[in-house]
Amino acid sequence: MNKIKNLWATRRDSVIAFGIVIAAYIVVQIMSMTGNISYSLKGMLVPICAYVVMAVSLNLTVGVLGELSLGHAGFMSVGAFTGIVVTTVLTDAVPSDGLRLAIAMVVAAAAAAVVGVIVGVPVLRLSGDYLAIVTLAACEIIKSIVNVLYIGMDSKGLHLSIVKQSFTLEEGGKMIINGPIGVSGINKISTFTAGFVLILITLFVILNLINSRHGRAIMAVRDNKIAADSIGISTTRYKLLAFVISAAFAGMAGTLYAMNYSTVTAAKFDFNLSILVLVFVVLGGLGNIWGSVIAAALLTVLPELLRKLNFNDYRMLIYAILLIALMLFNNSKLKQMLLERRGSKKAAKTEGEVA
Template identity: 65%
Template sequence: MKLKTMNKTTRSNMITYAMVIIAFVIVQIMLGTGNISSRLQGQLVPICAYIVMAISLNLTVGVLGELSLGHAGFMSAGAFSGIVVASCLSQNTSNEILVLVLSMLVGGVVAAIVGVIVGVPVLRLSGDYLAIVTLAFGEIIKGIVNNLYVGLDGSGLHISLIKNTLQMDGGKVLINGPMGLTGIPRIASFTVGFILIMVCLFVIFNLVNSKSGRAIMALRDNKIAAQSVGINITNYKLMAFVISAAMAGMAGVLFAANFSTVVASKFDFNTSILILVFVVLGGLGNMRGSIIAATVLTVLPEVLRSFSDYRMLVYAVVLIVMMLATNNPTLKNGLNLAWSKIAGLFRKNTEKGEQANV
């Protein structure tokens, strides 16, 4: 398609793809030239995972319009199942990329199955009640994984719940209850993270611009009208929920494979909220915004490290002020006025052909 004939949405999607690719290339160059701090380097894979979490949650919250407070639960389900598979596979093959991709697929499928289990009861609910159920599911998943023991030895996988009753014949423990995943093969790479982001973006953008995506957005805008034109509410709600869960599962595998140990409480309510904050600050339904918010807000606490004790406090204040500034009519009008004044000055100072992008 030629750039001229593209409609607004397609153009915006292309910009988002381009932004991600350019960011990837820049980071690669920086990595190649060693121009990147080791701390930031360690953040690269988690940032990719959080970006995928944010855009997938945006599918539920922004596109479907239902609040989910348990998105980290899907991440957890994916991470734990995927890493078990990765541990098993990496004993037989040394192709890390293949192992990672396969385990991400498994993590995605398991999270999708959990998504169906969560989604089916959720279909009866909406609004705050739906939010609390997702919160509850997140906590349940955390509780179960926290008490799960999985070991691998010559005779295969051993699983036990609550107490470590694994009858192991040598081998190694993969999930050790509250100690979480141990001895994870650290196979995650920034490149795979980048590819995952691109794939998820591709799926979400193409979904949104198809018949099914329109149906999902129709539910958000007006359920009764959606029914009146013959749209099956149940199917599309579940579809959005499950796709979102599957992506979170894959992100979980990517995230966990970046560390040697990961505990279940890493994926708790606070993580769900963190992701939700990315989505809300980035803008509901705005994938590019989610990507930027996830990146900035993951790097920001690191940058604020010099503030040490105050950084989370600053974070909280920033959050509140952002919400007030963007949602209070008086403040918002004031800000808009200020913006347009600044933009006006800017326009005067630049040539007419240039468009101020505010």
């Protein structure tokens, strides 16, 4: 009994996170089977999954590692475009959609991780606001490079050029990425179930990482870098570890997201998207994984809900006001008072039990 209690105490967050995701999946499946789901919500299911993965992975950098990153969309972009190239190349070789998507995600994760190392090694030497602004810069650099990328495929293989299209394709060849025009005619193979599985994998890896020796080392770096250094934790290594894992999952989320639309451009993965995901993480609670899951899902649906309530013109305005109000409430005396009241009630209850 005690063992179970202990397990519950240490793994409560994991149990809640998995519980929420599985329950939500079942509810949505039942709703769509009985036809109770609106068309617009149905179209948002895959993006919601992608945002949840983005939020959970960004929480690893911002909440667990404690470094503000404003460039998460950059890794998503790398993952998205890698995924598109891989799925196009494998169209004939791998007929199964699900398997093709899985392979694309693995390659996308690897590509995003490589970019994560390239960005992370120099950037993680900085900290605080400077780190934030440099990650933002990195995201903008990725965006402008993808924006001038031309990739085409014909019977001779892949062709790649930057700035100008310097290759001509044979007959029957296909342009995959067409510079600023982006990608069009994507075979939409992302499904809600794929998104659900990706969320489960993300939660499994990140929650286990947090509860492991490495996770504790990462948190030690966050709480006191100098103290962590002094007890032999390599701060640079653990910072990079967290940053790269976070980037890899963003890459997978990118593939999932891109494969849900028929056209994708580099401009989609800009600074605003990074900010959007950061908002999910902060509102869900820094370091709180299931908070990120809920915040990402709710805040993605919220503008749609407001549209349904006939606030169409004002919905983004209301979204902004809610955001400000939530932040003000989170740091206000009112919340502290409520928390204290709840705390004293709890204390009274345990006292009663002891007596």
